[in-house]
Amino acid sequence: MVSEERDVVAIEATNLRKTYGSEIALDDVSLSIPRGVVYGFLGPNGAGKTTTMRLLTGLTRPTSGTVTVCNVPVNDRRQLADHVGYLPESPPLYDAFSAREQLDYVAELRDLPSGVARERIERYLDRFELAEDADKRISTYSKGMKQKTAFIQSVLHDPDVLLLDEPTSGLDPRAARRIRESITEFADAGTTVFLSTHILPVVEAVADEIGVLFDGRLVTEGTPEGVQSLAETGEDGTLEDAFLAVTSQEAAADNR
Numbered sequence: 055m056v057s058e059e060r061d062v063v064a065i066e067a068t069n070l071r072k073t074y075g076s077e078i079a080l081d082d083v084s085l086s087i088p089r090g091v092v093y094g095f096l097g098p099n100g101a102g103k104t105t106t107m108r109l110l111t112g113l114t115r116p117t118s119g120t121v122t123v124c125n126v127p128v129n130d131r132r133q134l135a136d137h138v139g140y141l142p143e144s145p146p147l148y149d150a151f152s153a154r155e156q157l158d159y160v161a162e163l164r165d166l167p168s169g170v171a172r173e174r175i176e177r178y179l180d181r182f183e184l185a186e187d188a189d190k191r192i193s194t195y196s197k198g199m200k201q202k203t204a205f206i207q208s209v210l211h212d213p214d215v216l217l218l219d220e221p222t223s224g225l226d227p228r229a230a231r232r233i234r235e236s237i238t239e240f241a242d243a244g245t246t247v248f249l250s251t252h253i254l255p256v257v258e259a260v261a262d263e264i265g266v267l268f269d270g271r272l273v274t275e276g277t278p279e280g281v282q283s284l285a286e287t288g289e290d291g292t293l294e295d296a297f298l299a300v301t302s303q304e305a306a307a308d309n310r
């Protein structure tokens with residue numbers, strides 16, 4: 055990340071709250087994430103990570119609070135679409151298409167010029183070792199092959215902000231490494247990456263900043279080193295130690 059990019063805020067969320075009936079999924083969460091940053095978003099099951107990502111992409115409306123991405127209010131879905139790429143937990147893929155057809159289709163939806171689309175699709179298919187299978191139907195793909203296709207689909211239009219929900223899920227070590235490398239390359243080129251995952255070594259490897267969500271609240275935010283130091287396990291403390299320390303402190307406080 056280039057240092058002056060820190061001045062430009064890519065994701066700004068203010069006092070976000072989301073309730074489902076009496077259930078508070080998200081409680082007063084504010085985020086200010088600069089351009090070019092990889093933000094690792096952590097939290098136990100049910101903490102509200104997917105809810106947050108859906109609010110940041112305008113797919114769910116907040117009960118209260120506001121979100122802008124690249125200065126675009128997220129309820130302006132048409133303008134937002136150019137800026138944002140989203141890889142959800144269960145990515146939308148059309149089983150009857152091949153990967154190439156799926157990616158052509160998405161490129162068309164995104165209004166990519168055909169030459170640019172062709173070059174990017176072939177480059178990504180090669181990069182993720184999908185080229186040989188790219189004309190087979192997605193219904194015949196393994197989980198990892200589907201995940202790679204979905205990742206490519208989310209980055210095809212070269213978004214300014216990329217939100218990734220468990221991007222390495224189901225991937226073999228080589229493919230997972232390719233994703234990690236891609237995340238770093240995107241961030242170096244100025245893309246902001248919002249990365250939600252339970253795989254803490256992935257966060258350790260790529261994140262510039264970390265936020266920990268617990269029970270709908272953002273309970274810790276900082277650099278990986280800063281968050282790791284919260285584990286108070288000395289220099290060898292890992293992010294996993296820190297995650298367990300922070301979340302068990304919060305659980306103990308809730309039970310008091």
Ligand SMILES: Nc1ncnc2c1ncn2[C@@H]1O[C@H](COP(=O)(O)OP(=O)(O)OP(=O)(O)O)[C@@H](O)[C@H]1O
Binds near residue numbers: 102
């Ligand atoms: N559509 C919905 N209707 C009712 N409750 C919901 C809905 N979506 C989420 N919730 C609730 O909001 C809370 C947060 O869920 P969310 O899926 O955001 O968690 P998460 O951190 O992504 O969890 P995981 O790590 O298990 O994927 C949970 O208590 C969940 O039951």
